Amino acid sequence: MAIGNYIHDLLYRYECVILPGFGAFITQQHSARIHQSTNEFYPPKKTVSFNRQLVQNDGLLANHIVAVEGIPYETALEKLELFVHDLQTILEKNKVVNFDNIGSFTVTAEDKLQFEPAVQINYLKEAFGLSPFASNQILRENYKKQALAIEEKAPVAFTPERRRSNWLKYAAIGLLAVGLSGAAGLNIYSNQVNEHNLAEQQKAATQLENQIQQATFVIDNPLPAITLKVSKQVGNYHVVAGAFRMEENADKKVEQLKAEGYKARKIGANRFGLHQVLYSSHETRRDAINALNQVKRNSNPGAWLLVQEL
Incomplete structure (x- = not known):
């Protein structure tokens, strides 16, 4: 089914691929997610759905066939029309049609067309090669209980050398506190200098603004004012x-x-x-x-x- 392969290829690059006279395949992107109960990580993906209302030819699929097969545009349209005719005939006869790597169509008892996408296909190019994986749960509380049990069974005995090291530790803490207080004082002084400089800059800016307001500009034969409204179209x-x-x-x-x-x-x-x-x-x-x-x-x-x- 060459037409199905063409649609499959285009779905990686476009959000909407219309099969003229039949319907449109539309992709939708989903973010990565984590399954809370199984601790499984799922990569971001792009799934496909089907819209029976979009049947007008947009030229995308036909032009792709022209580029791949090297045939005229009119011939590509005739090929699509024949493919849709055969597709509808198969649906009327067998009530089911499969598109490889896209999904399957079935006709219900009420003559309604239903589409079931192929769940194993991910059309997001950026996630190519990524697959779900599971991670073991980290039981931090159990490790904490084990550490407490070890401490209870192995008491620590303090020796004179241990005491000397404790005195050195306390002395180091004292020196660190003195250094931090000095740094804090230096920061306060630096903040005061910055505030002073900012106040002086604001004062100078105010004086300059007053001088500009007091100046008088006289222009002979001024040109009329023109207001132009230019709106630039943006968006993808x-x-x-x-x-x-x-x-x-x-x-x-x-x-x-x-x-x-x-x-x-x-x-x-x-x-x-x-x-x-x-x-x-x-x-x-x-x-x-x-x-x-x-x-x-x-x-x-x-x-x-x-x-x-x-």
Whole structure:
């Protein structure tokens, strides 16, 4: 199942891979965790789920097939359409379909499609090769009881040499206390000097400010004030209006969207040589999804979400 292998490869790099006409495979990242009862450590991971509502072609899977197999884009779309047709036929007949290393689909008695992900697959590249492991519990209280028992069985006898060492120890402690008191006094003096310097700096700054306020500046024929509001779009979640082979077509699309009130822009050509045009960019996925839904409802049902650091 070559299409399944292509989807599997893309899930390591993208959060959403759409199989046009069938649905979307979506990944979600989970933090590392510890099982309290078994003391097992689990590495961070990225799991996959399925959304039956996202069926609009976003070009990601088709372009990947074009790059791997070296076939035209239209041929890749026909191949995907045939694959989905065969997939639905198998589901109607056998009620189950398996995607290697992704999961399995089953049709319930109510004709509902259910997806069961492959739990052994971790799509987080940063956690590649990491596996769960268990650690033995550290029983500190038991060691403490053992130490107390040993002390009770082995009393310590003090000799004259031991007493002499104790006197030396007390003398060293006394010298250390004297040194610490001297250091504390030095710190107090240093703090007082810093406070004095800060007060003098504030006084000088106040005098300079008063002198500046007293100065008078006269400018003949002053230029009118102009207020510019520039908002830079930031974020790694982008609402894409389309991808164009010709750059002039992308420029026309940008001008058209700006005329409609969008803050449209180009982000250059992708690895397939297509010039991508954005409606907007967002810092959070939720904001990007809301903007994408609004665009689809109002003007462009073919818009899609791109997750990429620009």
